[in-house]
Amino acid sequence: xxxxxxxxxxxxxxxxxxxxxxxxxxxxxxxxxxxxxxxxxxxxxxxxxxxxxxxxxxxxxxxxxxxxxxxxxxxxxxxxxxxxxxxxxxxxxxxxxxxxxxxxxxxxxxxxxxxxxxxxxxxxxxxxxxxxxxxxxxxxxxxxxxxxxxxxxxxxxxxxxxxxxxxxxxxxxxxxxxxxxxxxxxxxxxxxxxxxxxxxxxxxxxxxxxxxxxxxxxxxxxxxxxxxxxxxxxxxxxxxxxxxxxxxxxxxxxxxxxxxxxxxxxxxxxxxxxxxxxxxxx
Numbered sequence: 001x002x003x004x005x006x007x008x009x010x011x012x013x014x015x016x017x018x019x020x021x022x023x024x025x026x027x028x029x030x031x032x033x034x035x036x037x038x039x040x041x042x043x044x045x046x047x048x049x050x051x052x053x054x055x056x057x058x059x060x061x062x063x064x065x066x067x068x069x070x071x072x073x074x075x076x077x078x079x080x081x082x083x084x085x086x087x088x089x090x091x092x093x094x095x096x097x098x099x100x101x102x103x104x105x106x107x108x109x110x111x112x113x114x115x116x117x118x119x120x121x122x123x124x125x126x127x128x129x130x131x132x133x134x135x136x137x138x139x140x141x142x143x144x145x146x147x148x149x150x151x152x153x154x155x156x157x158x159x160x161x162x163x164x165x166x167x168x169x170x171x172x173x174x175x176x177x178x179x180x181x182x183x184x185x186x187x188x189x190x191x192x193x194x195x196x197x198x199x200x201x202x203x204x205x206x207x208x209x210x211x212x213x214x215x216x217x218x219x220x221x222x223x224x225x226x227x228x229x230x231x232x233x234x235x236x237x238x239x240x241x242x243x244x245x246x247x248x249x250x251x252x253x254x255x256x257x258x259x260x261x262x263x264x265x266x267x268x269x270x271x272x273x274x275x276x277x278x279x280x281x282x
Contacts, residue, residue, distance in 0.1 A: 011119050014187050016262060017077070017247060018043065020052070020251070021045070021051055025058075027052040030054070031055070034245070035059075035063040036067055037258035038259065041074075043180075043205075045079035045122075046079065046091045047081040047086055047124060048089035049089070052086075054112040057113045063128070064244060071115055077120040079122040080143065082127050095253055102142035106121065117150075117153065118152040121155055123139055124159070131163075144172070144232075154178065155175045156178030156205075160182060165179060166196065183209050191278075207248075209241055209248055219279070234260065236269070239264040240269060243268075
C-alpha cells in the first residue's frame with residue numbers, strides 16, 4: 001500500500017492541537033476547557049507517568065454533553081509508550097510479546113477515550129538514542145496491523161531524529177503521517193527533520209514551541225513584533241510554526257491564552273519575518 005493510499009484514509013487534522021501532558025487531576029477540566037475555547041484536536045498518551053488518558057476521556061464526555069460536540073468533530077491522537085518511558089502504572093504486561101503490549105495499550109486507550117477509532121496512533125519515541133531496536137520494529141509492525149485493521153486512521157512517531165525517521169521509512173509497510181518533536185529555535189526549528197517530512201509528505205507536529213525557546217519568546221524583539229501585530233508573543237511563535245507548515249501544540253491551562261493561541265495564523269508574518277525568525281540563531 002502506498003503512502004498516498006494511506007493518506008486517503010486519514011481524517012484531516014485540525015490546525016492546532018491541545019496537549020494534555022502534565023495536567024494530572026486537572027486533566028479532565030482542562031480538556032473540556034480547551035474544547036470550549038475552540039480546540040478540535042486533543043493529544044494524549046497511554047503513559048500514566050506524564051499523562052492521565054482516562055481523565056482526558058472524562059473531559060471529552062463532558063464536552064460532548066455540555067458543548068453538544070460529537071466524536072466526529074474531535075480529532076484524537078494518543079500514543080504507545082515503551083516500558084522505559086513508563087512508571088509502575090503500565091497499560092500492558094511488560095513480559096508479554098511486543099505485539100500484545102501494543103494491542104493491550106491500544107485497547108485500553110479506546111476504553112479511556114470512549115471511542116472505537118483513534119485518528120492518529122503514535123509511537124512515543126524509539127527505545128534507543130540512535131538507530132531503531134528490534135522492539136521498535138516490533139512495536140511499529142503491531143501498530144501497522146492496527147492501522148490496516150481500520151482501528152486508527154493514521155500512524156505517527158515522536159521524539160525521533162532525522163536519521164531514525166529515515167531508517168523507519170526505509171523499512172516500514174505503513175509510513176508515518178505525523179512526527180511530533182520538541183522544537184528548538186537553536187536547531188533551526190528542527191530543520192533537518194522538517195525537510196525530511198516535506199520530502200515524504202509527513203506532517204511535523206511541534207511541541208514545547210514556547211518553553212523550549214524561552215529566550216526568544218521573552219525577548220524584546222519578539223515583544224516589539226507582537227506589539228506591531230497587536231497580538232501576543234506566543235501568537236507570533238505559533239504563527240511562525242504555521243507558516244513553516246507545522247502542526248503546533250500548546251498545553252496552556254489559561255483559557256485566555258487558549259483563545260489567543262487559536263488566533264495564530266500563517267499570514268500574520270511577512271515572508272521576510274518568517275525567514276528571519278526561522279534562522280534567528282544562524
